[in-house]
Amino acid sequence: MHTFEFIRPKDPAGAVAAAAQAKTAQQGAEVRFLAGGTTLLDLMKLNVEIPAELIDINRLPLDKIEATPDGGLNIGATVRNTDLAHHHIVQRDYSVLSQAILAGASAQLRNMATTAGNLLQRTRCMYFRDAAMACNKRERGTGCSAITGSNRGLAILGTSEHCIATNPSDMCVAMAALEATIHVQGPKGSRAIPFGEFHLLPGNTPQRETVLEPGDLITHVTLPPPIAGSKQVYLKLRDRASYEFALASAAVVMTIAGSNVTRARIALGGVGTKPWRSSEAEAALVGQPANQATFRKTAEAALRDARPQSENKFKVELAKRCLAHALQMATA
Amino acid sequence: MQEPDNFEIDRRELLIVGAANVAATATPTIALSQASATATPIVTGAPVISRVSLNVNGAVREIELDARTTLLDALREHLHLTGTKKGCDHGQCGACTVHINGRRVNSCLTLAVMHDGDAITTIEGLGTPDALHRMQAAFVEHDGYQCGYCTSGQIMSAVALLKEPCGPNDADVKELMSGNICRCGAYPNIVAAIQQVRKD
Numbered sequence: 001m002h003t004f005e006f007i008r009p010k011d012p013a014g015a016v017a018a019a020a021q022a023k024t025a026q027q028g029a030e031v032r033f034l035a036g037g038t039t040l041l042d043l044m045k046l047n048v049e050i051p052a053e054l055i056d057i058n059r060l061p062l063d064k065i066e067a068t069p070d071g072g073l074n075i076g077a078t079v080r081n082t083d084l085a086h087h088h089i090v091q092r093d094y095s096v097l098s099q100a101i102l103a104g105a106s107a108q109l110r111n112m113a114t115t116a117g118n119l120l121q122r123t124r125c126m127y128f129r130d131a132a133m134a135c136n137k138r139e140r141g142t143g144c145s146a147i148t149g150s151n152r153g154l155a156i157l158g159t160s161e162h163c164i165a166t167n168p169s170d171m172c173v174a175m176a177a178l179e180a181t182i183h184v185q186g187p188k189g190s191r192a193i194p195f196g197e198f199h200l201l202p203g204n205t206p207q208r209e210t211v212l213e214p215g216d217l218i219t220h221v222t223l224p225p226p227i228a229g230s231k232q233v234y235l236k237l238r239d240r241a242s243y244e245f246a247l248a249s250a251a252v253v254m255t256i257a258g259s260n261v262t263r264a265r266i267a268l269g270g271v272g273t274k275p276w277r278s279s280e281a282e283a284a285l286v287g288q289p290a291n292q293a294t295f296r297k298t299a300e301a302a303l304r305d306a307r308p309q310s311e312n313k314f315k316v317e318l319a320k321r322c323l324a325h326a327l328q329m330a331t332a
Numbered sequence: 333m334q335e336p337d338n339f340e341i342d343r344r345e346l347l348i349v350g351a352a353n354v355a356a357t358a359t360p361t362i363a364l365s366q367a368s369a370t371a372t373p374i375v376t377g378a379p380v381i382s383r384v385s386l387n388v389n390g391a392v393r394e395i396e397l398d399a400r401t402t403l404l405d406a407l408r409e410h411l412h413l414t415g416t417k418k419g420c421d422h423g424q425c426g427a428c429t430v431h432i433n434g435r436r437v438n439s440c441l442t443l444a445v446m447h448d449g450d451a452i453t454t455i456e457g458l459g460t461p462d463a464l465h466r467m468q469a470a471f472v473e474h475d476g477y478q479c480g481y482c483t484s485g486q487i488m489s490a491v492a493l494l495k496e497p498c499g500p501n502d503a504d505v506k507e508l509m510s511g512n513i514c515r516c517g518a519y520p521n522i523v524a525a526i527q528q529v530r531k532d
Contacts, residue, residue, distance in 0.1 A: 001400045003400065004400070005399075006399040006443075006445050034443075036442075037441055037442050037443065037446070038423055038438075038441050041442070042422050042423060042441060045422065056445075086497060105511070106511020106512075107489070107496065107508050107510075108423075108489065108511045109438060109511065111435045111437050112438065112441065241506075241510075243510035243511055
């Protein structure tokens with residue numbers, strides 16, 4: 001691991017000012033905020049991340065979960081994944097988020113990992129994690145080893161000719177379906193970013209994964225008021241029963257009146273280059289009878305634009321069955 | 333027997349050269365600063381070693397270390413508490429599991445300097461050979477190990493699990509113990525040991 005300066009700011013403004021000196025907040029950033037460390041320190045040991053400064057934000061007052069005046073929920077940046085998953089309001093009103101978090105990582109890692117850190121979780125693509133391999137995301141212009149290499153676990157939605165890396169987060173899939181908002185304090189002030197606008201598709205710039213700029217500190221995430229009567233399911237399919245990243249996952253927030261679906265929010269994990277909200281699936285589902293035929297059509301719509309690689313054609317059908325089954329579970 | 337001697341000499345020279353290279357190139361520039369509101373980083377050319385105070389198994393330990401030092405390496409290499417094991421060093425195996433302020437974590441994925449003032453519990457703090465923690469005794473009774481390398485991490489995880497929300501079934505225990513890998517495959521006995529302690 002390369003050397004770094006370790007800085008512990010007194011307040012969020014101090015953290016923002018220290019980080020604002022960096023040239024980028026994306027891959028290769030010279031300054032990194034350090035929260036749980038479960039991604040960052042891992043990648044620093046691999047020389048994938050080589051920051052010259054680490055800004056420890058763990059002792060800043062960003063670790064609260066509070067109800068908002070409008071009936072939503074305010075989740076601090078450094079709230080640990082364990083505490084978020086077990087919070088009574090989350091379990092009662094946003095159970096898809098609790099289910100998603102508890103489907104990821106291990107108990108030890110969830111005790112360390114934070115809300116903001118999970119938003120910025122990096123891909124598990126083996127070529128990104130191996131500094132000896134070509135990777136456009138890690139080192140721009142070097143090429144993508146995965147497209148012609150081992151790509152079984154990689155993305156089938158949102159890919160480009162330069163990058164097919166999967167976003168590995170479970171938490172983010174649930175937050176996409178819950179229409180969360182990400183709040184950032186930056187050198188020019190504070191702003192709120194709708195969840196769907198936070199992560200970027202790889203396109204020609206796979207090294208850019210989010211809209212964050214130097215000095216931007218995620219302070220908290222807000223969830224809108226819960227949808228009354230909604231059924232919420234997170235279903236994750238993987239190679240082993242626990243402690244494994246998703247091959248495909250689905251987050252469903254759905255309301256049914258009579259026999260018809262009246263409202264639906266759907267997002268997929270394990271298949272996209274970012275947490276994959278599917279407006280196509282939602283459009284295919286709303287207003288239709290809540291039955292298996294509808295759910296299959298919904299799944300077909302969600303995967304219509306899938307572009308599998310040499311080793312992951314199975315993911316197209318797997319993701320369809322995952323979503324259809326999640327919808328079926330939500331009607332139970 | 334000439335070849336082994338030559339090899340020994342070559343190897344020794346190699347080690348000396350290696351040490352010289354380390355001395356010439358390693359110029360750590362770590363500064364643990366209590367940054368002000370403007371948080372101007374302390375830039376120094378000279379090596380700066382951080383001082384950290386850890387409460388380890390009930391005793392306050394002041395240590396000076398390179399800021400890159402993980403909590404795992406601080407425990408093993410600085411405090412010589414070698415009961416905590418290094419397996420993968422990437423948060424994937426659980427051998428390094430310790431408690432920080434009562435919660436189980438992977439000590440390989442956190443820096444010691446992040447834990448100034450925190451309370452750390454390691455396997456050495458659980459029990460003694462004459463007075464085992466009940467989880468240690470249950471692992472002995474149920475033969476919850478073979479080679480033993482993962483065992484301290486398994487036990488630290490299992491002790492923390494006792495205070496966590498966990499259903500009554502073996503499947504619930506397996507799910508919450510999935511962050512601890514046992515290459516020998518002692519899983520059935522580990523689950524039995526944990527279930528016995530939970531029922532007692």
